[in-house]
Amino acid sequence: MLKYTLLIGLGFCSFVTFAQEEEQVPQEEAKGNLGEIEVVRDYKPILADAVKIRQSPDLTNNRKYLSKLNYSVFDRKLDINTGTHRLEIQQLPAMRPDILTNNYAKIGAGNFNTLLGEVYISNGEDQALQVGGFAKHLSQKGSDYEGQNFSEQKIGLFGRSILDRITLNGEIGFNRYATRYYGFVPLQPELNTDPTKQHYNDLYLKGELNSNYEDNEELLSYSLKVDGYLFGNAFSTKENSFALSANINKKVNAFNVGANVSGDFTSLKSNDLSLGNHIARLNSYIRFQGKNYKLTLGATLVSEFGGEENRNNIFPTVDFDFALVPEYASIYAGVKGDVVKTSFRSLANENPFLTESPFLDTTSNSLVVRNMLEKLHVFGGLKGNAGATFGYKVGVFYKQISDLPFYAIQPNSPSRYDIIYDRGEKNKVFGLEGDINVRVSEAVSLGGNLLFNEYDLENEAEAWYIPKLRLAANTRINISKKVYIDGELFFNDAMKAKSYQQYAGVSGTDPNAPVTVSMPSFVDISAGLEYRATKQIGVYVRGNNLLNKGYERFLYYPRLGFNIIGGVNVSF
Template sequence: MIFQTSMRYGYLLTGIFSGMIMMGYAQEERRDERSATIDSIDVVRDYRPILADAVKIRRSPDMSNKRQYQPKLAYQILDRKLDINTGTKQLAIQEMPFTRTQTLTNNYVKIGAGNLGTILGEVHLSSDYYVDTRLGGYVKHLSQQGTYEEQKFSSQQVGVFGRTILGPVTLDGEIGFNRYGTRFYGVVGDVDGTNLNLNPAKQAFNDIYFTGELTSNYDEQATDAFSYSLKADAYSYSNAYDTKESAVALSGYVNKQLNVFNVGANISGDFTSVKDASYDLGNNIARINPYIRFQGSNYNITLGANFVSEFGDSSRTNIFPSAEIDFALIPQFAHIFGGINGDVNKTSVKELTKENPWLGALGNTNYIRNSVDRMQVFGGIKGNAGATFGYKVKAFYRRIEGMPFYAVTPGTPYAFQLVYEDGENASTIIGLEGELNVRVSEVVTIGGKLNFNEYDLQREEEAWYMPKMRLAANARFNISDKLYIDGELLFQGQTYGLVRDPNVDLSEYSMTELGSTGARKTTIPSFADLSAGAEYRVTDQIGVYMRLNNMLGTHYERYLFYPRLGLNVIGGVNFSF
């Protein structure tokens, strides 16, 4: 069986080889039969493909069935809507943590001395470490002595202040103490040449005060904003002669914006008590001023009324008009404004003695009463040209009752008493005011204010010690980053004083008799007071300064018998940190 199978495989192989030989023979005969041409190809040897060593794979493939590890991938696709609005909108600013780029110098110490026994010292401390909070305090001292007998002055100030922003409101306040000391050094003689002020008495004013205010912060995004403010003021004021004045004042306002309208009211209450050895007065004033305001891009119109009630030792109620308009004739360059109003002006010992510290003791002939602005009409133009030029011109007409003036006290001519302008009709004042501020360049800045007043009084001969013309101007020169120079000019036109004591010698003054009462009007000449100062920064922290006051050296008089200090020079060092 095996033999037969082997024979079959043998026959099969023999047949296959025989067929291959026959096919090769047939092909050889065909080649021989084809004639050679120019395109003929002679085969030298058979083609054998050979790979270069560089492309040979010398590693046997791994044929085992292995499945590589495939990690599970997770994708978080953000579902964000593409904002392609064509309109503009406010950019959201990313708040950054507060960092200081440099150390601020809000604190300084200043010391100085000069002629006329001048001693100056100041310390000011302030902390701005927190963006929304500021705390600080100060101490000041100045003392001088003139060439006249007991012509002495001294001033001390101590205060602590603070300010903080609490979300929608801002809270700020200050508490302090001020003292001003002088003497009744008036140079007065009688007609026989005898000195009427042999022993100039001391005078000192002590003022303890407090002020605080809570104000809503402005929200520019609110079209119907509601704003408000509440303020409290209090002080206790006294002098060396047991005159005391205490006052507490509360005031505030509310305002509601309704499209182009603003509706609101100003409300205040002032409660004042004045006491002297023989004088006691309660002087209280309450006000309410409701208004409605129409506001546009180029105009502002306010209409309202002012209700004022006085109560205490005497009672009186007044209603005054209150209206104002502001129109942009040329926006940012020229605004026309005007208005009409009225009010009760509080007469206080504190304000009177700041103006004239030689006011005598109060009593039946020297008492306190308020003046009343029956009507005040005003108008003018104001504007600016960028940050380098600003101006304001204002004219006004006032009808006023009970204006207080100063007059020399009979028997003690070195002290003053109050006289009031009384009459059946109100007195009038016509005035013109002008203000100008110019920055000529980065080096020079100039500013000033000019006032003209014309008085038409019903009873008094003149507006005693009230000038008809007054000019106050200032200039500053930044010579370099280290050197600064500034100057001030005060000019006041001639004024008039009232003397009711016929024994007082007025031979050195221009004088006019006023009837048969023995009262005389004296002319106080005009004067100019020129001052200048310079400061040089030696380093960023240390500077030296010098100041010259009353450079013209004139012993002018603001009030009769009280000449001012002549030329005085102050120099010293300041240190900032």
């Protein structure tokens, strides 16, 4: 029964399959007969209620607030081993510079018979070894007063060597300055019709040894300096000096300990008389230094010997520096004392019209030299800078001084100056000082300094020839790569000079009685212009005392009026 049933089913399936076989239509008829399509009704898509969105759209178009995202980026080095290596710098072959600026020469001439010659020579290319020399000549002759002549010559050799552990510096030279006693007294012009010649010769030697900086702070730092000179005028006054000084410093934990020691041995000779003026000095200190402060505590022992008076003094030394704003503003303060050497050389460089023997005491027929004693010197102020374009310093000071040296004309010869002293024990000086340097741009720079002094003396009526205010300013402007301008201004406040009735026009019973003469303030302005015609040759012109004022720095000695000088300088 199962067999027959299976056969009947298979037969029925084959019949149905044969019934669905598609009738073959000839190819020619198929091209013209596309068939028939019966349309029952239009098609309309209908969605079920379950998939419909029953919410109206919001058309306000407001952007939603997005919170700020914070990312935490880890500082990790990405190591990628690509086989690359650091590039090596290719060394360039040594080339000779186009211009050697370490050597130059200058010549010039101007009114008042002005002659100028200057030369400077140095090896210049080896930074560890510098050797060179210089020479200069300048002479002028005024026409307003008899003997108003000046001349100056300088010549010297220098050297500098930087070794592994030390640096050596040295210089030897000769300076000569010549003039005449052309002092002119308006009320008595016949006093000085034939001015006497005067000149000063200065042969000097300098040497210095310094230890080089080491990374190891525990090493001992040290320096040694020697200074000597032979100085004399056209007459019989001579001064010889030899000074030796040394410094050692050692860092111990958080502080430094050190000492400065020096010996200055000076001898003075005049009119077959001689006198010694020797000063020995020892300064020991301990310095505490932190990140923003520095404090130095110490004491100075000064001994004077070899002269008329021998003195020993001990002075405290306190120096404090604190950075209010590091690298921009610091306050400083201190207390100290010292002995300032009275030197024939330094006094003559300031006032060349000293008498033939300024230290001769005619009453005792002996030489008298007294060193200035600063019993107390208190100072403080503010200093700082703003990078390399602006630097400043302003401070005040107070001093108690004895044996102050001053200039005074001789009673019987007003064209010559003596040295007098105020030996008061209660002399006081209050002062204000300031410095400023401004670099406006790479082409413009400015600078200036100010000094104000107020003296309260015990014996002398005034601080002779010392102005209350001195002001100096300078500028340099690079107009282009070839044109340079520089200028200087110097202001000297009114001064007091010590004279006598017969020269000052004061009537009295004693013509040799001293009187005080007021000297007016003055301003001295100078300016210069330089044009670089080529990279090695330049042309310059300079004017001095542009206001053409015959002012007096020292009584009865008028200065030259407006003078101009021009010439050529060469670099090689």
